[in-house]
Amino acid sequence: MKALQIPVVELPKETDELRREIRQFLKEEIENGSIVPKCDCWLSGFSAEFSKKMGERGWIGMTWPKKYGGGERSSVERYVVTEEMLAAGAPVSGHWIADRQSGPLFLKFGTEDQKQFFLPKIAKGECFFAIGLSEPNAGSDLANIQTRAVKVDNGWVLNGSKIWTSGAHVAHYSIVLCRTSPQDPNNRHAGMSQLIVDLKAPGVTIRPIHLMTGEHHFNEVFFEDVFIPDEMVVGEVGNGWAQGMAELAYERSGPERILSTYPLLNELTNILVENKDRNGLKQVSRLVSRMWTLRNMSLGIAQLLEEGVPSNIIASLVKDMGTKFEQEIAEITRLLVSVVPSTDSESLIEKYLAQSILQSPGFTLRGGTNEILRGIIAKGVIQQ
Numbered sequence: 001m002k003a004l005q006i007p008v009v010e011l012p013k014e015t016d017e018l019r020r021e022i023r024q025f026l027k028e029e030i031e032n033g034s035i036v037p038k039c040d041c042w043l044s045g046f047s048a049e050f051s052k053k054m055g056e057r058g059w060i061g062m063t064w065p066k067k068y069g070g071g072e073r074s075s076v077e078r079y080v081v082t083e084e085m086l087a088a089g090a091p092v093s094g095h096w097i098a099d100r101q102s103g104p105l106f107l108k109f110g111t112e113d114q115k116q117f118f119l120p121k122i123a124k125g126e127c128f129f130a131i132g133l134s135e136p137n138a139g140s141d142l143a144n145i146q147t148r149a150v151k152v153d154n155g156w157v158l159n160g161s162k163i164w165t166s167g168a169h170v171a172h173y174s175i176v177l178c179r180t181s182p183q184d185p186n187n188r189h190a191g192m193s194q195l196i197v198d199l200k201a202p203g204v205t206i207r208p209i210h211l212m213t214g215e216h217h218f219n220e221v222f223f224e225d226v227f228i229p230d231e232m233v234v235g236e237v238g239n240g241w242a243q244g245m246a247e248l249a250y251e252r253s254g255p256e257r258i259l260s261t262y263p264l265l266n267e268l269t270n271i272l273v274e275n276k277d278r279n280g281l282k283q284v285s286r287l288v289s290r291m292w293t294l295r296n297m298s299l300g301i302a303q304l305l306e307e308g309v310p311s312n313i314i315a316s317l318v319k320d321m322g323t324k325f326e327q328e329i330a331e332i333t334r335l336l337v338s339v340v341p342s343t344d345s346e347s348l349i350e351k352y353l354a355q356s357i358l359q360s361p362g363f364t365l366r367g368g369t370n371e372i373l374r375g376i377i378a379k380g381v382i383q384q
């Protein structure tokens with residue numbers, strides 16, 4: 001099955017030194033209390049100071065050209081940074097979206113002015129982006145979006161709303177997918193564009209959606225006659241659907257689709273080793289071998305993306321299998337150790353288990369539900 005072929009990537013020796021450097025940095029940050037590790041850190045662990053420190057170390061925009069503030073390093077080096085951050089549970093959500101997909105979007109479709117303005121700020125860890133796709137009646141059926149922009153002199157006027165927008169309350173901008181031509185029943189994907197919306201602009205209202213725990217990660221975002229200058233259109237007017245779809249492989253194949261609950265797995269292993277629990281460790285070893293396979297798949301896709309190879313089908317496969325895996329870690333932990341999960345606990349296992357149980361229902365929804373991903377995989381394989 002050609003559609004599912006993923007190359008095996010050997011990490012070069014130089015990445016060992018980088019990994020040591022990151023681990024030392026994270027150890028110091030944790031020991032001096034600058035950061036508090038948590039599960040699902042890439043969506044719910046926010047620290048503007050930490051993002052800035054990562055920028056100073058050159059760990060954001062690592063693969064981008066130096067003239068835009070990037071590091072011209074390889075995608076596998078970037079991969080090492082992201083997986084180490086996730087494994088440690090570091091608060092990386094501020095810059096995550098901008099580093100993962102908004103920056104690459106600008107590099108591919110942005111104007112020279114957009115690249116010069118946004119990329120260096122993102123790479124410094126000073127400019128955060130949110131994803132403005134989902135709407136109340138357009139989630140899986142994204143082509144049904146109703147938010148629209150109408151052409152006026154020198155720009156566009158945007159009206160509508162988005163929902164479940166992660167981090168909109170801390171982000172500076174959102175890339176908003178909207179209609180710039182009326183809906184065409186014969187081509188549902190036509191007439192959409194991507195606009196860069198300043199989230200502090202007049203007419204933008206951000207309302208929190210609180211989780212059952214009271215935590216606040218995502219939002220409703222309303223646009224009422226928001227003026228968007230022409231310079232803030234990404235790529236071609238009307239090409240928003242195709243551009244947005246190109247982002248999805250970045251969004252679905254990264255280590256964050258495998259490692260959201262890694263701090264819990266790590267702590268579970270520590271406890272089972274301490275208790276000499278052979279049965280429990282047998283189950284953990286099965287999890288670890290699955291994790292290794294998923295990680296190799298994810299790493300292979302990172303290389304394909306760097307080479308410009310379309311990878312939507314295999315990225316969907318990684319997300320489907322990876323998010324089920326992340327969820328199972330919480331489930332298996334619950335069965336193996338007798339603890340009372342609590343987000344306020346001093347005990348790491350109790351705290352990480354609570355965070356994992358509370359966040360894990362979202363793993364198989366965010367970025368496209370597993371049912372939708374399986375449809376993409378099935379259709380992709382049949383078409384090959």
Ligand SMILES: Cc1cc2nc3c(=O)[nH]c(=O)nc-3n(C[C@H](O)[C@H](O)[C@H](O)COP(=O)(O)OP(=O)(O)OC[C@H]3O[C@@H](n4cnc5c(N)ncnc54)[C@H](O)[C@@H]3O)c2cc1C
Binds near residue numbers: 139163164367371375
């Ligand atoms: C934690 C979290 C963070 C998120 N962050 C963002 C964000 O930053 N920006 C953003 O734009 N969105 C975000 N989302 C929204 C996410 O992309 C949507 O929740 C997702 O696409 C599903 O859309 P929906 O919620 O409207 O569910 P629906 O599309 O209504 O689906 C409901 C159920 O029906 C199933 N279903 C729907 N259609 C089909 C079909 N054709 N075949 C089989 N089953 C089907 C789905 O699989 C699902 O189980 C986030 C969601 C979560 C949970």
